[in-house]
Every structure is written in C-alpha cells, then in structure tokens.
Amino acid sequence: MEQDIGALFCAYQDSVFRLALSYTRSVQDAEDICQTVFLKLLHADNIQPGKEKAWLMQVTANESRNLLRSFWRRNVGSLDELLEDTLPLQTTKDSELFIQVMALDTKYRVVLYLYYYEGFSTAEIARLTHSSKTAVTTRLQRARDKLKTNLEGAGYETADQFGL
Amino acid sequence: MKQQINSVFEQIRLPAQASQRIRARLEMEASELMGKGMENMKRQKNISVRKKVLVSVIAAAVICAVPAGVYAAWHGDIIQFISGGGRIAHYEDNLPSDATQEEMEDYLSDILDQEMAQAESDVDASDSYLKVENGRLILNPDGEKLDITDKLSEIEPYIHTVEPGDGTTHYLIIGGTIDNYGLAEFVQTDDGQWQGGFSNNATGEWYINGVQQLKLPWADTIIQNEQRMQAENSSGSER
Numbered sequence: 376m377e378q379d380i381g382a383l384f385c386a387y388q389d390s391v392f393r394l395a396l397s398y399t400r401s402v403q404d405a406e407d408i409c410q411t412v413f414l415k416l417l418h419a420d421n422i423q424p425g426k427e428k429a430w431l432m433q434v435t436a437n438e439s440r441n442l443l444r445s446f447w448r449r450n451v452g453s454l455d456e457l458l459e460d461t462l463p464l465q466t467t468k469d470s471e472l473f474i475q476v477m478a479l480d481t482k483y484r485v486v487l488y489l490y491y492y493e494g495f496s497t498a499e500i501a502r503l504t505h506s507s508k509t510a511v512t513t514r515l516q517r518a519r520d521k522l523k524t525n526l527e528g529a530g531y532e533t534a535d536q537f538g539l
Numbered sequence: 540m541k542q543q544i545n546s547v548f549e550q551i552r553l554p555a556q557a558s559q560r561i562r563a564r565l566e567m568e569a570s571e572l573m574g575k576g577m578e579n580m581k582r583q584k585n586i587s588v589r590k591k592v593l594v595s596v597i598a599a600a601v602i603c604a605v606p607a608g609v610y611a612a613w614h615g616d617i618i619q620f621i622s623g624g625g626r627i628a629h630y631e632d633n634l635p636s637d638a639t640q641e642e643m644e645d646y647l648s649d650i651l652d653q654e655m656a657q658a659e660s661d662v663d664a665s666d667s668y669l670k671v672e673n674g675r676l677i678l679n680p681d682g683e684k685l686d687i688t689d690k691l692s693e694i695e696p697y698i699h700t701v702e703p704g705d706g707t708t709h710y711l712i713i714g715g716t717i718d719n720y721g722l723a724e725f726v727q728t729d730d731g732q733w734q735g736g737f738s739n740n741a742t743g744e745w746y747i748n749g750v751q752q753l754k755l756p757w758a759d760t761i762i763q764n765e766q767r768m769q770a771e772n773s774s775g776s777e778r
Binding site: 392393396409410414465473 | 552
C-alpha cells in the first residue's frame with residue numbers, strides 16, 4: 376500500500392478529517408485520528424482495490440468511537456473550542472449551520488455528514504456506525520428535525536434560508 | 540438541505556500544517572517500510588549465497604579429499620538418508636549476516652570437518668543396501684533386492700528413486716563397474732527443493748551424467764571438480 380499512500384492521502388485526507396471531526400468535535404483529536412488512520416492504511420495489506428475510501432471511513436469511525444469511549448476524552452473537547460478553531464466559514468449562514476450541526480448529538484451529526492456530504496446510503500452508514508438501517512433512517516429524520524428546530528430557535532427562517 | 544450542508548462541510552478541511560506533518564510522517568514510515576523490504580530481500584539473498592557456498596565447499600571437499608562423505612543438510616533440517624545416516628546443520632544461525640566470503644568458507648570448512656568424522660559410518664551403512672553378492676551387484680534400499688549388475692555402466696548412470704513416505708524423494712545414482720562401483724544419493728522435497736546428498740566412490744562420467752540428469756542446483760560445482768580431478772589424475776599418470 377505504501378506506493379499509493381500519497382495519492383490516497385491527497386484524495387481522502389479531508390473526508391477522514393471531517394468524519395473524525397464530526398465524531399470528536401475537536402480539531403486536534405481529528406488530526407490525530409487522521410494520522411492514525413493513514414498510518415494504518417500504510418501497513419494494511421488486505422484492502423481490495425477501489426475499496427480504499429470505505430476502508431478509511433470505517434477505520435476512522437472505529438478510531439473516533441474508541442477515542443470517545445476513553446475516560447480522558449469524555450472530559451475534554453467543547454463546542455466552543457471547536458468553533459474557535461474552525462470559524463468563521465465563508466458566510467454567516469454557513470457558520471450558523473455548522474454551529475447547529477455540531478451542536479447536535481454525535482449520532483445525529485455523523486449521519487448527517489455521511490448521508491448528505493459523503494453520499495453514503497443508509498445501509499452503508501449502518502455498517503460504518505455499527506447500527507441498523509432503521510436506526511440510521513430514524514436518526515437522519517431526527518437530525519433534520521432537531522436542526523430545523525435549533526435554527527428556528529436561533530431566529531432563522533429555515534425553509535427559506537436552509538432548505539429545511 | 541444537501542446543498543447547504545455540502546457547502547458547510549466543503550469548507551472544513553484538514554489544516555495545511557497538519558496535512559504536511561502527517562504527509563511527512565507517512566513518507567518516513569513508507570521509507571522505513573521500503574527499507575525493511577529491501578533489507579529482507581538482501582537477507583534472503585545472503586542466505587541463498589550461504590547455501591550455495593556451503594554445498595559447493597562441501598561437495599568439492601568430499602569429492603577431492605575423501606572417497607565418501609555427506610553433503611550438508613539445508614535449513615537446519617534433519618535429512619535421513621536411505622543409507623541410515625542423518626544430518627542436522629544450523630549453520631545459518633551461527634553466521635553473522637555481514638560475513639565475508641572468506642569467513643563463510645572458514646565456517647563451512649569447520650562443518651565439513653565435523654561431517655567427515657561421521658562419513659566413515661555412512662560408508663558402512665551404504666554398503667548394507669548396495670553390495671556384491673555372488674558376483675552380482677544387489678541394490679536393496681527398501682527390502683526388495685534388485686540385481687542391477689547389467690545396468691552398471693561407466694558412462695550411463697543407473698538412477699533409482701525411493702519415496703520413504705515423508706514427502707521426500709531419494710535419488711540413487713549408481714555407476715562404475717562391478718569391481719569399482721559407486722553411488723550418490725540426493726534428496727528432493729515435495730516442493731522441488733533439493734536438500735542435500737550422500738556419496739560413496741561417486742566419480743567418473745556416470746556420476747557427471749547422473750547429476751546433470753537430476754539437474755541438481757550444484758551440478759556445475761560437482762562437474763567442475765570431477766573434471767579437475769580427472770585432469771589431475773591424467774597428469775599424474777603421465778608423470
């Protein structure tokens with residue numbers, strides 16, 4: 376795998392980082408996970424050609440969950456710190472949407488990212504997150520509802536401004 | 540909604556500094572991996588050279604110095620010859636990886652000395668399955684007596700194979716005359732690897748032709764030594 380690692384890193388570094396960030400809400404943790412995941416990729420020898428991205432996302436999800444389960448991680452990493460590290464985005468609307476997505480529970484923001492941005496199917500997300508397809512579908516619906524409620528609570532007309 | 544969320548996440552990227560740091564780490568790791576791969580290849584190559592040298596040195600010494608002898612075992616395996624002799628050699632473990640050719644040959648000469656000390660008993664053992672009885676040469680490697688007198692030749696080898704059932708095939712090369720016959724035994728495993736050999740008075744055209752027919756990895760060494768011996772014998776006769 377070492378011969379392709381440079382190209383795979385270029386292609387998927389941001390996807391890995393975004394998923395790790397969706398889980399951890401910490402730029403530092405997401406960077407660390409990113410490094411860990413690609414180092415594992417370097418040493419992996421059982422990945423089918425064309426399945427690299429699926430493998431990366433699966434390992435990223437696993438690494439992120441492992442980090443979240445650790446005692447140390449439960450006591451650090453706040454939304455405020457995340458926003459300090461990542462904002463502002465290009466527009467105020469983007470920043471507000473990002474804040475509200477990241478304010479959701481982990482299970483909701485992860486499925487939102489995987490479904491809307493990465494384009495994974497609910498079945499694929501179920502495999503990645505070790506959940507059932509029904510659970511993913513339910514989480515997606517609840518994530519949309521919560522997001523809409525939160526944005527409206529912040530004074531936005533969600534249907535017009537965010538397409539919700 | 541998809542469009543709005545995509546717009547947001549598109550702006551979230553691995554920071555450039557982190558990207559460079561991780562890339563550098565990956566390159567370093569990849570370089571180390573390649574280095575290890577090269578080292579393994581080099582190590583394998585060294586081992587191959589050692590095996591070749593071992594066989595060459597011993598084959599040469601056996602043919603030149605004594606009438607009978609035992610070629611070394613490979614890989615530290617025990618080789619049980621039809622003759623009853625067995626050998627074990629762990630020479631690879633005792634040689635430093637950076638040993639020079641000279642050091643290897645010194646070391647292998649020591650092994651050869653040890654093998655020579657055992658050779659006498661193997662000569663007797665080989666006599667037990669290939670012997671002259673009532674003017675006939677009888678081969679009895681596995682309980683069945685074969686009269687091979689009429690197959691003896693100073694040019695064409697008689698090759699008999701024995702499969703003891705342990706995955707190896709033993710090739711017995713026999714040639715010469717009823718008064719001056721010789722034999723050599725070589726062992727091949729089921730994966731095609733040659734594991735060593737035993738010889739007793741194996742010399743002459745029949746022996747050269749025999750090792751050529753078996754396509755032994757060290758056939759060239761044996762043949763060169765045979766030819767050198769023949770040349771020395773010829774010059775000795777002339778004097």
